[in-house]
Amino acid sequence: MRMLKELAAELVGMFVGETRLTISVLAIIALVGSLVDFIGLDPLLGGAVLLLGSVTLLVESVLRGARSPGL
Amino acid sequence: MTWSIAAPAVTAAFLAAIVEVVEAFTIVLAVATLRGWRPAAWGTTAGLALLAAIVLLLGPLLDRVPIHSLRVAIGILLLLFGMGWLRKASLRAAGIIPLHDEDALFAAETDQLDQQAQRQQRNLHWLAGITALKAVLLEGLEVVFIVIAVGAGRGLLIPASLGALAACVLVLAVGAIVHRPLSRVPENTLKFGVGVMLSAFGVFWTGEGLGIAWPGQDIALLFFAALFLAAGLIGSSLARKLRMEFA
Numbered sequence: 001m002r003m004l005k006e007l008a009a010e011l012v013g014m015f016v017g018e019t020r021l022t023i024s025v026l027a028i029i030a031l032v033g034s035l036v037d038f039i040g041l042d043p044l045l046g047g048a049v050l051l052l053g054s055v056t057l058l059v060e061s062v063l064r065g066a067r068s069p070g071l
Numbered sequence: 072m073t074w075s076i077a078a079p080a081v082t083a084a085f086l087a088a089i090v091e092v093v094e095a096f097t098i099v100l101a102v103a104t105l106r107g108w109r110p111a112a113w114g115t116t117a118g119l120a121l122l123a124a125i126v127l128l129l130g131p132l133l134d135r136v137p138i139h140s141l142r143v144a145i146g147i148l149l150l151l152f153g154m155g156w157l158r159k160a161s162l163r164a165a166g167i168i169p170l171h172d173e174d175a176l177f178a179a180e181t182d183q184l185d186q187q188a189q190r191q192q193r194n195l196h197w198l199a200g201i202t203a204l205k206a207v208l209l210e211g212l213e214v215v216f217i218v219i220a221v222g223a224g225r226g227l228l229i230p231a232s233l234g235a236l237a238a239c240v241l242v243l244a245v246g247a248i249v250h251r252p253l254s255r256v257p258e259n260t261l262k263f264g265v266g267v268m269l270s271a272f273g274v275f276w277t278g279e280g281l282g283i284a285w286p287g288q289d290i291a292l293l294f295f296a297a298l299f300l301a302a303g304l305i306g307s308s309l310a311r312k313l314r315m316e317f318a
Contacts, residue, residue, distance in 0.1 A: 051298065054154065063306065
């Protein structure tokens with residue numbers, strides 16, 4: 001039972017290393033999906049938002065980690 | 072299957088497996104040192120068999136999921152997973168969080184096994200075997216995810232599995248020769264590289280799933296990887312400066 005719990009924790013930890021980064025990435029994907037599907041944004045522009053948004057979020061998350069290493 | 076997809080997929084599986092197998096090997100070595108090779112060997116074999124069963128069960132099952140949905144789901148998971156590794160590797164490179172220390176892990180695991188032995192005199196071999204199994208299973212889970220994520224839906228499951236298996240064989244062979252924790256393996260550099268590749272795959276497949284036709288098709292992956300590499304290095308360098316300011 002304990003091993004199953006550890007496995008579950010490991011699985012969750014694989015994708016939710018840092019909660020704020022995870023939520024921000026999911027939000028950007030949802031935003032791009034909505035813009036492309038419902039507003040009719042050029043998919044390539046959506047792709048650029050996804051790529052540059054992810055890269056920016058990464059740098060921001062690293063800097064936030066540097067300010068408060070506990071995160 | 073094109074080389075521009077297959078090569079990074081197999082390389083990512085190989086490098087990720089090296090990182091994780093090195094960590095698992097340290098614990099298996101601690102088990103073998105204290106309780107002998109028999110429980111270490113059966114625990115490792117059972118762990119590897121369970122991981123292989125997960126790949127064999129999930130791989131063909133995922134091939135039945137519509138390719139469009141599969142790419143979105145796997146793309147999102149790869150992006151989250153890859154960026155998580157890249158973030159941690161950047162922070163480690165900047166000295167914000169400590170590097171993974173195999174010698175310290177070996178000492179801690181040996182100490183824990185010793186304490187278990189003092190508390191419980193019976194079934195020591197069983198406990199040692201379970202410790203080895205757990206190490207292989209927990210560390211291997213990430214490798215299994217990467218193999219399935221980069222392999223499923225692209226016909227790359229077998230090449231990616233072989234990449235991971237090659238890493239296993241390599242680490243075990245080197246480990247058997249040196250017979251001590253493999254602390255000289257540049258784990259953080261490998262993690263950095265794998266994080267870059269998985270993040271690039273993540274953006275590529277999430278985008279494809281959302282209906283984005285990337286210019287240059289598969290070649291776009293290289294551009295994405297270069298951008299994530301630059302972001303990781305810039306983030307790490309800025310984080311190091313911040314750390315020095317705070318110090």
